[in-house]
Amino acid sequence: MTRGQRLAHRRLWWVLAPLIVATLIYAVVFRQTVPVEGPPTTLRPARAPGEAAP
Amino acid sequence: MSHGFVTVQWTRRKVIYDVALVATVAAYLGLYPILSKMGQPRITPEIVSMRAWGSCAFLMLTLILSIGPLARLDKRFLPLLYNRRHFGVLMFVVALGHLYFVQAYYYAYSPQDPLVSILTQDTVPMGGALPFPLFGLIALAILFLMALTSHDFWQKALGPRAWKRLHMAVYVAYFAVVLHVAFGAFQWETSLVFVGVFLLGAAAVSVLHVLAASRSNALDAVEVRWVDHDGGQWIDAGPADRIPDGRALPVVNPNGERIAVVRDGDLVTAIHGVCAHQGGPLYEGKVLDGCLTCPWHGWQYRTSDGQSPPPFEERLPTYRVALAPSDGAGGAPPGAMRLLVDPTPQPPGTRLEPVRLSPTRPEASDAE
Numbered sequence: 001m002t003r004g005q006r007l008a009h010r011r012l013w014w015v016l017a018p019l020i021v022a023t024l025i026y027a028v029v030f031r032q033t034v035p036v037e038g039p040p041t042t043l044r045p046a047r048a049p050g051e052a053a054p
Numbered sequence: 055m056s057h058g059f060v061t062v063q064w065t066r067r068k069v070i071y072d073v074a075l076v077a078t079v080a081a082y083l084g085l086y087p088i089l090s091k092m093g094q095p096r097i098t099p100e101i102v103s104m105r106a107w108g109s110c111a112f113l114m115l116t117l118i119l120s121i122g123p124l125a126r127l128d129k130r131f132l133p134l135l136y137n138r139r140h141f142g143v144l145m146f147v148v149a150l151g152h153l154y155f156v157q158a159y160y161y162a163y164s165p166q167d168p169l170v171s172i173l174t175q176d177t178v179p180m181g182g183a184l185p186f187p188l189f190g191l192i193a194l195a196i197l198f199l200m201a202l203t204s205h206d207f208w209q210k211a212l213g214p215r216a217w218k219r220l221h222m223a224v225y226v227a228y229f230a231v232v233l234h235v236a237f238g239a240f241q242w243e244t245s246l247v248f249v250g251v252f253l254l255g256a257a258a259v260s261v262l263h264v265l266a267a268s269r270s271n272a273l274d275a276v277e278v279r280w281v282d283h284d285g286g287q288w289i290d291a292g293p294a295d296r297i298p299d300g301r302a303l304p305v306v307n308p309n310g311e312r313i314a315v316v317r318d319g320d321l322v323t324a325i326h327g328v329c330a331h332q333g334g335p336l337y338e339g340k341v342l343d344g345c346l347t348c349p350w351h352g353w354q355y356r357t358s359d360g361q362s363p364p365p366f367e368e369r370l371p372t373y374r375v376a377l378a379p380s381d382g383a384g385g386a387p388p389g390a391m392r393l394l395v396d397p398t399p400q401p402p403g404t405r406l407e408p409v410r411l412s413p414t415r416p417e418a419s420d421a422e
Contacts, residue, residue, distance in 0.1 A: 001333040003310035005218055006274070010267040016225055017260035020232050024253055027236035 071137040075144060082110050093245065104155040108239070109248070111149035112231060116255040118142055119228055123266035125349070129338070132349050139204045142224075146201040149194055156187075186238035193230035196223050209332070218333055232256050278308055283378055283394050291315050291393040294377055294411055297322065302346060304337035307397050312337055313373050315395060316346050316357045321408035324373035324395050325360040329353050331368075359405035371399035375409045 001009065086106035090097055118141050124131040161168035172187040200221055202208075209217040235252055243249065279290040291305045297317040304327055305313045312327035314337035325346065327337045334350030341347070345354035345363060355362055360370035374396035393409070400406060 001218070001335070002215070002328050003274075003312075005215075005222075005333055006270055008219075009222065010271065012222065012225055013260075013263040013267050016229055017264045020229060020256055020260045023229075023232055023236050024256055027240050028253070032241050 067133075068137050068140070072140050075141060079110060079114070079144060079148060082113075083107065086110070100155060100159040104152060104159060105239070107148055107152040107155055109251075111145055111152055112235060112252070113255065114141065114145035114148060115224075115228060115231060116259055118145060119224065119259045120262055123262035126266040126269065126335075127262070129349070135350055136352070142197075143201045143204055146194075146197045149197060153190070153194060184233065184237045186234050186236075189230040189234040190238070193227040193234060196227035196230070200224060200227075214330065214333060228259065273304060273312075274306055274310065276306060278306065281378065281381075281392075281394055283376055284396075286396065286398075288376065288394040288396050289313075291375075291395050294322075294391040294393050297393075300341040302327075302337045302339060302341075304335070305395050309397075313395055313397075314339075314346060315375065315393060316341060317411070318344060318357050318408075320411045321357075322375055322393060322411060323357045323406060323408045324375045325355055325357065326370040326372075326399065326402075328370075329355075330370060336370075358408065359403055361403045369402035371402050372404050372406050373397070373399060374406055377409050377411075 083106050086109070087099070087102045090102050090105065118138060121131060121134045121138055121141075125135045157168045157172075161171045166174070169191075172191065173185075175185070175187060200223070203212065203217065203220060212220065240249070240252060280287045281290045282288075289305055289307070291303070297303050297315060299317055299319060302314040302316040305315055305324070307313055312335070313324050314327040315322060315324045318341045325336070327335065329336050329348040329350065331348065331351055331353045334348040334353070336346055336348055336355070339347045339349045341357060342354065343363075344358070345356050347354050353362065353368065354366075355368065355370050360372045362368040376394045376396075377391050378394050380390045380392045
């Protein structure tokens with residue numbers, strides 16, 4: 001890489017690496033597991049008109 | 055290289071790489087539902103497909119982004135770098151598959167356009183503090199642009215610098231993917247394997263890039279030692295015998311650019327250290343058929359004049375090299391021969407006389 005690209009790459013990762021690690025820590029600390037198998041209820045798809053409920 | 059464009063310049067290595075890639079992805083997508091059913095018998099096939107394709111795309115992107123720093127830290131990873139673009143395009147296709155399954159399952163009967171539904175969905179009840187589908191779409195949009203412009207034609211059309219700048223957006227895409235998973239599936243997924251792989255993968259990418267950047271930083275920080283020679287100031291490149299045969303070493307120019315000091319047999323020359331293709335580190339390459347070969351994608355430059363062999367037309371600046379006895383400074387024994395490099399670049403493609411390390415020995419191979 002050219003000097004400019006190397007510097008840009010370095011600066012980007014000095015910012016991105018802490019952001020990624022901070023995101024992971026935040027996600028772990030505030031993790032809300034849903035105690036059921038399968039998809040969470042709020043994500044169930046809408047039914048087509050006339051379709052029977054599962 | 056630059057001589058015309060074909061869809062894919064297939065080589066045996068590329069075919070092996072691609073076959074291994076497709077087979078591994080197919081095996082992952084095939085095995086995931088079986089293993090998933092064993093762990094969660096009630097899971098629906100649609101959800102399994104969504105997770106299989108999504109997790110596969112995440113793992114692929116994590117691996118793709120790990121290859122670069124790994125190759126800089128250890129040369130044994132270089133073969134993985136060689137065909138990384140095909141890896142990237144396949145990853146985009148897999149990510150697109152994930153989007154398809156998400157849309158087909160969650161938004162199939164939505165009265166709105168599925169894309170609008172994704173962007174307007176209230177994700178807070180799902181545990182996500184942020185609208186995670188939006189981050190997934192941002193990542194996919196960046197990856198789409200990258201897949202679209204991945205061919206050498208676009209690199210030529212946009213210019214290597216603009217192309218590289220565009221493709222560095224993959225790091226932003228990765229951060230968007232991390233946000234997408236962290237505030238999405240990670241919030242309700244109970245599998246420890248999923249949790250572990252996600253955390254380790256994202257952390258590994260960050261740590262590897264910081265480590266590789268630190269190493270690169272250390273090379274740039276080496277203080278240049280100047281030597282008066284031939285009426286000017288030349289860079290002391292160290293003991294003459296420190297370059298292994300068929301290899302190159304980097305010398306940092308005061309303007310921050312790197313020069314590749316190359317040894318081919320007993321002959322030493324110096325050319326610009328940055329490949330004209332994607333800015334690869336030429337000084338980490340090998341000499342093959344009298345050409346310094348970029349470790350990233352195999353672009354070649356004659357060690358004697360920095361010119362790509364015909365029919366290719368790339369040219370790199372060359373630098374004058376000289377041998378001089380050490381003055382004893384810098385810890386070298388007085389009289390030991392040292393390599394000197396003139397930091398003034400010669401016009402690209404300028405042929406310069408190589409320095410001969412052992413004049414008494416028969417010539418091992420010519421530089422051309």
